Amino acid sequence: MAFEYTVKQCAQKLGISATRVHQLIKEGMLPAEMIAGRYFVDEDAVEARAESLPSPGRPPKRSKEDPRFFTLMNRNHEVFEFVYDNFSDEFTEVTQIIDPSRAPLGLMSPQGKKVSLSALTYWWKHRSIPLSRSGMEAKLATLGLSDPTRLPFKSLGLSLSDQYWIRPKEMNLDWHSINYFKNTFPEMLSGDWLEQVGLESPDNTSEGQLPKRWVRIDGVPALIKGGTSLNQEPYNEIAATCLYRRLLAPEDYVSYRLELLPDGETVSLCEVFISDEEEYIPAYYVMKAKHKAMNCSTYQHYLECCSRLKVENAEVALAKMIVTDDLLGNTDRHLRNFGLVRNVETMQYRPAPLFDTGSSLLNEKTSGALASGDLSFTTKPFHDDPNQQLRLVSDYSWFNANALEGFAEEVEQIFALNLALEQRIPYIKQLINKRIERILVISS
Structure with a gap:
């Protein structure tokens, strides 16, 4: 805010x-x-x-109110009480602020006395499945809903990315008995990715465009993700895991592996990367921690916000992200795809592990573009030119150049498992070797 x-x-x-x-x-x-x-x-x-201002000469639109009263909870901590109008699908009022320190970053005023309804609405929207995900419009029609933002209400807003949930005023609920970290939830029974959407499921709060589902592996929540037409995205996640394993410490990244669904579809799988006392905070909200000074770059502002939140090793964490994203040709490291992890009991922060590298290794390039020699890619979040973004990195003390030996060949073996990618492999290897050469020059 x-x-x-x-x-x-x-x-x-x-x-x-x-x-x-x-x-x-x-x-x-x-x-x-x-x-x-x-x-x-x-x-x-x-x-x-x-x-929302009405057009000149027209009266403002009014709706028949159907208010519901809730408390936003963070584990068993009451954060604030609010009113939601079912008829208009709007947050209409925050009636009492109880614990502003445990509110989602970016919702509270600097002195903790106000909650922005627009910021709350935006936060809730990104707690919902985007309408653009394949099959969502048809799924909403079967549920009799007009907007995905109604879905989290089906499961009290519970997520596996944080500890927030909404407690209806008339209900006496305890977080320990309902959270998805410790308690069971329905799992996929068929090939329908949206099967559990609209039920009591963490799938109601899964963000992103790709098909995905939460399951349990040996009692641990895990996320499975599919891909697009060539199904390259799951293999990209495995390639990224192999790169991270070569360069980073285990706590620096989320590990993915391939799984085969009963219908024969190959997906990527990763276990939940936070504990039941933590929340993932995207960089978008981290950068609400302080006012952005004029002429301050996004990169510097993010570091200043991390400093305000007393985050250790934030700059090294960014260096690791920028370098590995460059080696993978990652085009989608937007401000919701990296950030911090906060312990909601101790209120201490740490850099979040690296995750979600499906949009990498030229997966969006057409066969024609690759055949013409176009291996270019754009980067995020600090500069769209990968070479310009690399220049932000000044600390390579963590970087081991020798660890990259044979990485392109390892990726080749991974991608050989997907016959649809056979013709793309030489170009992917060429991209990797090209970026390795660039990194070696800059880091030496």
Whole structure:
């Protein structure tokens, strides 16, 4: 949450008077903080209100209220109480803040006195399956729902990425008896990836485009993921695991392996990477820890936020991520695909292990592009040019160049397991060797 709009700027944005802005603040319609005797208004809330303004000459849309009252919980810690309108599918009010320190990063005002409803809505949206995932529109139709954001309510918002859940006001529930880390949940019985969606399942809160399901392996929650047309993504995850094993410590990465489903589909599988006392915090929210100074790069701002949160070894963790992503040609290290892990009892942070490298090794290149010699790729999150992003790395003390010997050949063996990738293997090996040469020059 960014409390950066002055009352004057807010009035100009909304086309109302400063007096009206003060009235909206007093009524709780605009989250604001008093800093040095002046009100500063939540920028996200202002933008959301501006977008919802009715067209000239038309009355504002009103809905029949069907409110439900909940408490946002973090394990058994009460965080804040809120109201959700079932009819309009909206968070309408936060009625009481109880423990702001355990709220999701980015939702609270700097002084912990306000919750931005727009930020809460955004956070909840990314706690839901995206509508763009294959089969979701048809699945929602069978459930009688119009939007995926209703799905987490089916399982109290429980996830295997953190410890947050929603407790209905009328229910007396205990986190220990309902969480998915320790308690069983339905698993896949067929080849339908969305089979358990809409039931009491952690699949209701699984983010991302690729087909995926939560299962249990020897009692431990594990995520299985499929791929697209050539099914290269699961093999990319295995290639990344092999690279990480060569260069990094076990705590630095999530280990993947291949599994064969009963219907013959090959998928990747990884065990849950947090404990039942931890939460994964994407970089998007980490960067809400402090105001971004003008002319400060995204890279530097992220490090400053980690420093504010007293995270150790954040810069080395970024170095490992940037270098290994470069060697893999990873094109999708966006701000939700890396971050921190926070222990919700001790409130201590650590860099999250590296995960989700399915969009790597030229998997989005057409056969024609590869045949023409196009091995280019763009990078995230700090620069779209891989060479420019590599220049951010200054510490190679962890890097062992000798460990890369034979890596391209190891990837070749992995990809040979998928006959659909046979013609792509020479280009993938060429990319790996090219990036290895580049890394060796820079790191020496």
